[in-house]
Amino acid sequence: MDIGLLLKQLHQGDPRSVARAISLVEDRSEVAAALMMGLQQERFDQALVVGITGPPGAGKSTLTNALVRCLREQEQRVGIIAIDPSSPLTHGALLGDRIRMMDHALDRDVVVRSMATRGRLGGLCAAAGAAIRIMAASGCRILFIETVGVGQSEMDVAFLADVSVMVLAPGFGDDIQAMKAGILEVVDLLVINKADQPGAKKLLLDLGTETANSDRLLQTVASEQQGIAELLTRILSMEEVFRKDAQFMARRKRSRSRETLDRVMELLRDRLRELVREEADNQLEPGAAAAGIVARIMGD
Amino acid sequence: MTQYRVLIAKPGLDGHDRGAKFIARALRDAGFEVIYTGIRRTPDEIAASAVQEDVAAVGLSSMSGAHLRLFPAVLESLAKAGAVDIPVLGGGIIPAEDEQLLLEQGIAAIFTPGTPVEVIINAFTELCQQQHLSR
Numbered sequence: 001m002d003i004g005l006l007l008k009q010l011h012q013g014d015p016r017s018v019a020r021a022i023s024l025v026e027d028r029s030e031v032a033a034a035l036m037m038g039l040q041q042e043r044f045d046q047a048l049v050v051g052i053t054g055p056p057g058a059g060k061s062t063l064t065n066a067l068v069r070c071l072r073e074q075e076q077r078v079g080i081i082a083i084d085p086s087s088p089l090t091h092g093a094l095l096g097d098r099i100r101m102m103d104h105a106l107d108r109d110v111v112v113r114s115m116a117t118r119g120r121l122g123g124l125c126a127a128a129g130a131a132i133r134i135m136a137a138s139g140c141r142i143l144f145i146e147t148v149g150v151g152q153s154e155m156d157v158a159f160l161a162d163v164s165v166m167v168l169a170p171g172f173g174d175d176i177q178a179m180k181a182g183i184l185e186v187v188d189l190l191v192i193n194k195a196d197q198p199g200a201k202k203l204l205l206d207l208g209t210e211t212a213n214s215d216r217l218l219q220t221v222a223s224e225q226q227g228i229a230e231l232l233t234r235i236l237s238m239e240e241v242f243r244k245d246a247q248f249m250a251r252r253k254r255s256r257s258r259e260t261l262d263r264v265m266e267l268l269r270d271r272l273r274e275l276v277r278e279e280a281d282n283q284l285e286p287g288a289a290a291a292g293i294v295a296r297i298m299g300d
Numbered sequence: 301m302t303q304y305r306v307l308i309a310k311p312g313l314d315g316h317d318r319g320a321k322f323i324a325r326a327l328r329d330a331g332f333e334v335i336y337t338g339i340r341r342t343p344d345e346i347a348a349s350a351v352q353e354d355v356a357a358v359g360l361s362s363m364s365g366a367h368l369r370l371f372p373a374v375l376e377s378l379a380k381a382g383a384v385d386i387p388v389l390g391g392g393i394i395p396a397e398d399e400q401l402l403l404e405q406g407i408a409a410i411f412t413p414g415t416p417v418e419v420i421i422n423a424f425t426e427l428c429q430q431q432h433l434s435r
Binding site: 015018026027086108112113118 | 302325327334335337338349353435
């Protein structure tokens with residue numbers, strides 16, 4: 001594999017090279033490190049990463065598709081990573097987010113990649129960070145990361161993205177109650193999608209007056225393109241504000257640390273599994289066994 | 301172990317996607333990452349999606365009788381996209397004489413009602429292995 005050539009073509013926006021580069025990282029190829037080091041960092045610095053999260057069926061893909069349509073009218077090149085869960089038993093996955101994004105299938109400036117979680121928890125996949133950097137290097141100005149359908153604690157995207165959007169829809173009332181202390185606190189924007197459906201008012205009530213009246217709440221009907229231009233304007237004006245003060249770089253730094261930690265865990269995971277398996281024969285209390293393993297790794 | 305990615309698509313106008321969905325689920329359960337594009341896709345859309353997703357194989361389903369036209373059209377679109385190395389498998393209501401024609405035109409395998417699902421999975425596995433070796 002000629003990494004120099006791959007990098008050259010990738011930076012020119014060649015679809016196959018972009019896709020292959022993502023695969024190399026996702027499959028943990030030995031050339032992945034060299035590839036990632038060869039990406040033009042300035043392009044990623046100029047790009048905006050938007051995280052789209054929310055419960056299954058809230059309309060994440062449809063909303064992303066609608067935002068992409070708006071951005072294409074402005075002739076911006078965009079990238080989308082759509083993540084779905086892998087089976088913990090077979091490691092297989094059914095990745096179906098593309099169905100709702102086929103409007104842009106022939107548009108070379110809409111780069112879509114479906115990715116499976118491959119054992120990672122938290123709503124993302126391990127290669128998500130690398131994939132957005134590859135897409136940015138290929139010239140994508142706005143990058144969307146669409147998480148798996150999340151519940152209460154899958155909030156990793158809020159730490160990876162520059163601006164994070166939580167999509168809700170009528171009919172998730174009880175879920176909202178449970179989310180209050182979790183992901184609702186950490187996302188930047190809340191979108192009530194399918195706002196034309198009965199139950200939208202109840203959803204507002206469930207969110208509580210403070211949230212319902214706050215300026216971080218927007219309403220959309222993504223399938224009808226309603227409220228989408230407003231949402232996009234909102235996202236872009238947040239970017240502008242973040243870039244003016246130190247916030248943007250602080251967020252990127254936080255995102256980098258988070259991803260580094262992630263990669264450390266990934267690299268350690270297999271080795272740790274082995275150690276845990278060995279330790280299991282000693283029949284220790286799990287807390288004590290864990291402390292023993294950590295002491296062994298750290299060389300204490 | 302390498303995780304194989306495959307695309308399952310339905311070209312043309314027919315909306316009978318039970319077969320496509322059945323195969324998509326069977327492949328998922330066999331450990332594949334399956335990208336499903338839904339019904340009524342054009343050959344160009346299928347090829348562009350296959351390239352963007354960097355899949356190792358494409359599976360097509362046709363129930364309408366248009367396979368002789370649509371399956372080779374997908375091969376053509378893949379060639380145009382610079383992806384002749386991605387094998388295309390097809391399934392559906394396909395008469396035996398058409399099967400031969402399609403194989404001659406470069407479709408890697410054809411499955412018809414009654415083909416055991418293990419045969420289909422084995423064919424995908426083998427072709428994905430070959431595709432990965434050529435990378």
